[in-house]
Amino acid sequence: MASDDQMAKRVVGVGEVLWDCFPTGDRLGGAPLNFTAHCQQLGGPFGIQAAILSRVGNDALGLQAIQQIEQLGVDTTYLQVDPNHRTGMVRVELNHGEPTYEIVNDVAWDYLQWNERLADLAKNVDVVCFGSLAQRHSVSREVIQRFLKETTATIRLFDINLRAPYISSKVVLQCTSYANYVKLNEEELAWLADELGVPRRDEIELTALAVRHELALDALLLTRGSLGCFYVAAGGVTGGEVPQLEFASDADAVGAGDAATAAFVVGLLRGLPIPTLVAHANLVGAYVASRSGAVPIIPESIR
Numbered sequence: 001m002a003s004d005d006q007m008a009k010r011v012v013g014v015g016e017v018l019w020d021c022f023p024t025g026d027r028l029g030g031a032p033l034n035f036t037a038h039c040q041q042l043g044g045p046f047g048i049q050a051a052i053l054s055r056v057g058n059d060a061l062g063l064q065a066i067q068q069i070e071q072l073g074v075d076t077t078y079l080q081v082d083p084n085h086r087t088g089m090v091r092v093e094l095n096h097g098e099p100t101y102e103i104v105n106d107v108a109w110d111y112l113q114w115n116e117r118l119a120d121l122a123k124n125v126d127v128v129c130f131g132s133l134a135q136r137h138s139v140s141r142e143v144i145q146r147f148l149k150e151t152t153a154t155i156r157l158f159d160i161n162l163r164a165p166y167i168s169s170k171v172v173l174q175c176t177s178y179a180n181y182v183k184l185n186e187e188e189l190a191w192l193a194d195e196l197g198v199p200r201r202d203e204i205e206l207t208a209l210a211v212r213h214e215l216a217l218d219a220l221l222l223t224r225g226s227l228g229c230f231y232v233a234a235g236g237v238t239g240g241e242v243p244q245l246e247f248a249s250d251a252d253a254v255g256a257g258d259a260a261t262a263a264f265v266v267g268l269l270r271g272l273p274i275p276t277l278v279a280h281a282n283l284v285g286a287y288v289a290s291r292s293g294a295v296p297i298i299p300e301s302i303r
Contacts, residue, residue, distance in 0.1 A: 008047040009269050011039045011127040012153075014144055015134030016109045017054040017069070017079065018088030019061055020254065020294070026061075027254075028068050029294050030054070030088070030109075031161050034255045035129050037072045037295045038262030042284065042303055044073060046270055051075035051125075053118070053147070054134075055108040057087035062108065072295065078121060082108035092254070099254050103133070103163060110137035114146060122150040127265055129157045132175055136166040148178040155268060157181040157221075159261060160188045169195050176215050183221040183261050208232040221264055221281075223257045228282040229264070231274050240279040245290040255294025260285030 013032030020029040036050040043050065052074055056062035058081050065087060069076050088107040093100050112134075128151050135141035148156065158179035160172060173195065176182060184192065186204060193200050193207050196214050201207045204222075212220045212232050220232035228242040263284040267277025287302050288294070 009043070009049070009126040010124065011036065011043070011048060011050045011129070011265065011269075012053050012078070012121065012125050013039075013050070014053045014128060014130040014147065016088055016131075017052060017056055017065055018090050018103075018107070018109065019065070020090050020092045022092050022094070024250075027293050028065055029090070029254065031131055031159055031258050032129060032134070033069065033074070034258035034294045035159070035262050035265075036074050037069075038255075038259045038284070038288075038298070039127075039266060040073045041295075041298050042263055043266040043269065045303070046266070048266060048269060049075060051078055051121075053078040053112075053121070055080040055082050055112050055140075057081070057085055057108040058083050059086055061087040061089075078117060080108075080113060082111055085111055094252055099252065101163060103166065106137075109134055110140050112140040112143040114143050118143070118147055119150065122147050123152050125151060125153050126269065127155040127157065128153040129159060129261070129265070130175070130178075131159045131161040132168065132171050133161055133163050133166055135171050135175070136168075141171065145174065145178070148175075155181060155265060157183060157261070157265065159183045159258075160192065162188050162191065176217075179215075180218045181221065182212075182215065182217055183223065183257070183264075185223045185225075185257065189220075189222060205230070205232070205237045208237065221261060223260060223285070225253075229257075229260050229278060229285065231264075231278050233274075238274050238278050240275065240282050242282045243286050245286050247290045248292055250292040252292060253289050256285045256289035258294065259288040259298075 013036035015032035016030040263281040
């Protein structure tokens with residue numbers, strides 16, 4: 001394994017920072033933030049520094065978000081403060097631990113602004129993880145896609161993260177052209193196959209292989225809930241056993257997929273064998289699913 005000095009890598013999550021408003025209280029979230037926080041937890045000991053590119057309001061929730069993100073060790077240099085729009089919020093309801101979302105519209109992360117800092121970051125980052133939700137508004141969409149056009153990152157991971165009613169075939173297909181990795185779940189795979197005109201197969205692995213080939217990706221990361229995640233590349237599909245962990249009484253599945261994605265990316269940066277990084281992604285994802293909240297502290301034995 002490379003030394004920590006040799007491993008120095010920069011990861012950036014691009015998109016929404018928001019507050020998940022649960023019946024039991026508010027928690028900081030957003031898929032890009034969950035991803036970067038887990039990258040920092042898992043990758044920090046190997047010299048990986050994670051940053052978030054997003055925008056919060058000049059309000060109490062925005063200030064609280066900045067403070068919590070800094071406490072997570074995530075770089076907030078590229079976290080903008082909007083004087084005119086409030087910090088993002090999502091109302092979350094849980095049904096047997098599975099979340100449903102009502103996403104508040106016209107908030108700070110819809111209004112990302114381009115600046116020279118972003119131009120410099122685009123040329124000095126190793127991993128970019130981005131989604132489609134943060135591109136629902138034309139202002140942020142233009143900034144995010146400009147960043148993707150200019151970046152020299154070797155890992156450009158598109159986390160489709162479809163959230164009704166903010167689903168745009170045009171945006172998703174544009175984003176696949178910027179990516180060399182795509183992360184998606186079973187429902188998103190079926191949707192994307194239909195959009196691409198790729199026939200669905202009885203075996204989901206065959207559908208995933210066909211979609212990866214159609215998009216000419218290095219790989220797909222397919223998440224399948226309790227079945228874990230699967231690495232889908234030209235050479236085939238790699239899965240692994242999902243560990244059975246004891247669930248906390250207030251456990252929820254929020255952030256489990258983001259955690260698995262972070263473990264996957266950190267494994268790629270460390271040069272781990274594919275079966276090893278898939279096994280670790282399954283372990284980390286299972287642990288987060290067994291706890292409350294999107295970014296629990298991950299024990300060293302699991303990191």
